[in-house]
Amino acid sequence: MSDCLFCRIVSGEVPGSVVYHDEQVTAFRDIRPQAPTHILIVPNVHLTSTEEVRPEHISLMGRLIQLASELARQEGIAASGYRLVLNTGPDAGQSVGHIHLHLLGGRRFGWPPG
Ligand code: 5GP
Ligand code: ZN
Numbered sequence: 001m002s003d004c005l006f007c008r009i010v011s012g013e014v015p016g017s018v019v020y021h022d023e024q025v026t027a028f029r030d031i032r033p034q035a036p037t038h039i040l041i042v043p044n045v046h047l048t049s050t051e052e053v054r055p056e057h058i059s060l061m062g063r064l065i066q067l068a069s070e071l072a073r074q075e076g077i078a079a080s081g082y083r084l085v086l087n088t089g090p091d092a093g094q095s096v097g098h099i100h101l102h103l104l105g106g107r108r109f110g111w112p113p114g
Contacts, residue, residue, distance in 0.1 A: 002046070006098035010044045019071065025063055027071060027103075036106025037075045037082070041067055048097045049088045064101045077105030 002008055009016035010026045017029035019039060030038040041064050047053065053061060065084065072078045082105030087094040 004046055004098050006040075006042050006096055006100060007046050010042065020067065024060060025067055027067060030102070035104040035109075037072075037077050037103065039068075039071055039075075039103040041071070041101040041103060043099060047099045049094060049099055050086055051088060052099075068101055068103045071103055072105060075103075075105065081105065083109050 002011070002013075005014065008014040009018070009028055010021075018026060019029065020027040020041075023044065025041060025043055027039050027041045030040050043057070043060050043064065045060070047057065068082075068084055069078070072082050082103060085102040085104065086099070087102075
């Protein structure tokens with residue numbers, strides 16, 4: 001059994017609000033949503049952060065973005081727009097050590113981020 005919370009959501013050991021799952025990637029709703037749509041999209045394989053991305057992960061990382069676009073359409077936020085966020089390390093506030101792409105939408109976001 002993995003110690004990693006998101007590995008456990010991927011495997012189904014910990015219940016998550018899963019909206020999509022296949023052999024490569026899993027998407028589930030954030031437990032503390034920061035916007036009307038807040039979905040986390042993760043590779044099923046454990047990678048701690050973008051710092052562990054290697055050439056063999058390039059298509060997997062592309063898949064995260066392409067799935068975000070599909071889910072944005074399903075959520076009805078493709079036209080209004082959305083933000084994709086990958087937090088890496090302490091200065092970015094990464095709090096879970098398994099790469100996750102945030103899909104945020106349904107409201108207007110400020111820029112630059114705080
Ligand atoms: P980070 O700050 O690392 O970029 O984002 C981690 C995200 O994971 C946060 O938005 C947080 O609300 C979410 N999160 C933390 N624990 C859980 C959990 O048990 N289930 C779900 N669905 N999301 C979680
Ligand atoms: Zn993990």
